Amino acid sequence: MSQVYDDYSIGKHSLKNRLVVAPMTRTSAEADGSASELMGDYYERFAEGGFGLIITEGTYTDKEASQGYENQPGISDAPQTDAWKKIVSRVHEHDCKMILQLMHAGAQFQYNRFTDTPVSPSGVKPKGEPLGLYGEVEGGWPEPEEMNEHHFDIVMNGFIGAVNRAKEAGFDGVELHAANGYLLNEFLSDYFNRREDKWGGSLNKRLLFIEDVIKAAKSAAGDDFIVGIRISQITVTDPDYQWPEGEEGFEHIVSKLVAAGIDYIHTTDTAYDRKHLKDGDHSLAETVQHVSDVPLIINGGIDEDNLDDLAEQFPEALFAIGKKALANPDFAKRFKSGDEIADLDFAMLQPKATLENEWQWRKLQQQADS
Numbered sequence: 001m002s003q004v005y006d007d008y009s010i011g012k013h014s015l016k017n018r019l020v021v022a023p024m025t026r027t028s029a030e031a032d033g034s035a036s037e038l039m040g041d042y043y044e045r046f047a048e049g050g051f052g053l054i055i056t057e058g059t060y061t062d063k064e065a066s067q068g069y070e071n072q073p074g075i076s077d078a079p080q081t082d083a084w085k086k087i088v089s090r091v092h093e094h095d096c097k098m099i100l101q102l103m104h105a106g107a108q109f110q111y112n113r114f115t116d117t118p119v120s121p122s123g124v125k126p127k128g129e130p131l132g133l134y135g136e137v138e139g140g141w142p143e144p145e146e147m148n149e150h151h152f153d154i155v156m157n158g159f160i161g162a163v164n165r166a167k168e169a170g171f172d173g174v175e176l177h178a179a180n181g182y183l184l185n186e187f188l189s190d191y192f193n194r195r196e197d198k199w200g201g202s203l204n205k206r207l208l209f210i211e212d213v214i215k216a217a218k219s220a221a222g223d224d225f226i227v228g229i230r231i232s233q234i235t236v237t238d239p240d241y242q243w244p245e246g247e248e249g250f251e252h253i254v255s256k257l258v259a260a261g262i263d264y265i266h267t268t269d270t271a272y273d274r275k276h277l278k279d280g281d282h283s284l285a286e287t288v289q290h291v292s293d294v295p296l297i298i299n300g301g302i303d304e305d306n307l308d309d310l311a312e313q314f315p316e317a318l319f320a321i322g323k324k325a326l327a328n329p330d331f332a333k334r335f336k337s338g339d340e341i342a343d344l345d346f347a348m349l350q351p352k353a354t355l356e357n358e359w360q361w362r363k364l365q366q367q368a369d370s
């Protein structure tokens with residue numbers, strides 16, 4: 001049998017296989033940010049479909065500027081925690097673990113119930129246009145406010161509170177979203193982070209807030225609760241961004257994340273094997289594997305054609321699957337039995353990436369097939 005069905009462990013948590021559902025925003029929570037019944041059905045399908053681990057969509061952490069999308073779920077209060085609790089227990093019934101992705105939108109801010117003003121390291125707007133997939137934004141990206149010490153406290157307390165509530169909801173861990181251009185990713189970027197104080201400038205200074213958040217999250221988490229991180233150079237509107245410090249800089253980032261106590265590193269890029277670090281000839285995933293033995297999750301274009309080779313090339317890694325999991329919620333079972341695996345039809349996510357649109361699309365497919 002394929003090596004992807006080997007057991008795996010992150011700390012004290014054992015997974016039944018190495019197949020992970022990648023985090024995917026579906027903007028289908030209730031208006032108050034509570035995860036909906038439909039979201040329960042959606043997540044349970046992946047668990048029934050054989051995945052060993054699900055990482056949820058990016059979930060906002062506080063009632064200030066962390067929310068980025070309309071109908072995005074939150075973990076900022078008791079009702080939101082209770083709503084997630086029901087979903088986690090449905091997923092656990094299928095021997096599948098579940099990690100909550102904690103996301104602060106930063107400058108990538110399209111809708112927020114609590115404020116009209118995003119906060120970001122230096123008040124710089126993202127490149128490109130907001131994502132229509134997650135709702136229309138009139139007038140393009142709003143102007144962010146540069147974070148002051150008060151904002152730093154709010155953001156930090158938001159992450160700590162979210163870790164505590166994620167534990168209460170029964171999750172196996174949290175993933176700090178430091179990829180794709182959201183707030184923690186912005187700190188690392190010399191495009192978004194132009195600060196000249198202790199939080200900006202050199203790579204060590206751009207890393208400092210992320211290290212502080214990891215340490216605080218680990219301290220709230222205790223020994224039995226996973227705190228991982230997702231990291232990328234790319235942002236949702238800028239696939240070509242590169243850190244100025246290149247491959248050597250990324251090696252340094254990995255060593256600092258590990259020293260701060262991170263339980264796993266999840267790399268993402270336009271393709272898992274893209275060699276896009278400046279002055280380097282390795283992918284993000286290869287670099288993590290070379291410089292550390294921290295558990296690694298790899299993402300970006302992983303499918304039935306490359307999984308077996310990847311399992312050999314990265315004997316100690318997990319594989320996060322996005323679009324193929326959307327198209328085949330039972331991907332993990334299908335791959336095992338050699339059944340046909342469909343490509344994603346993007347019509348499923350049109351005009352918005354909501355679960356309601358997906359359900360409509362599935363109904364039409366069934367009608368067409370019968």
Ligand SMILES: Cc1cc2nc3c(=O)[nH]c(=O)nc-3n(C[C@H](O)[C@H](O)[C@H](O)COP(=O)(O)O)c2cc1C
Pocket residue numbers: 022023024025026056057058101177179180230268299300301302320321322323324349353
């Ligand atoms: C509809 C959709 C929503 C996404 N939302 C998130 C998200 O909330 N957090 C995140 O880190 N990545 C998000 N992503 C990126 C995916 O996790 C993944 O990195 C990307 O789809 C590439 O992996 P794949 O080739 O397996 O699809 C999203 C992707 C899609 C298609």
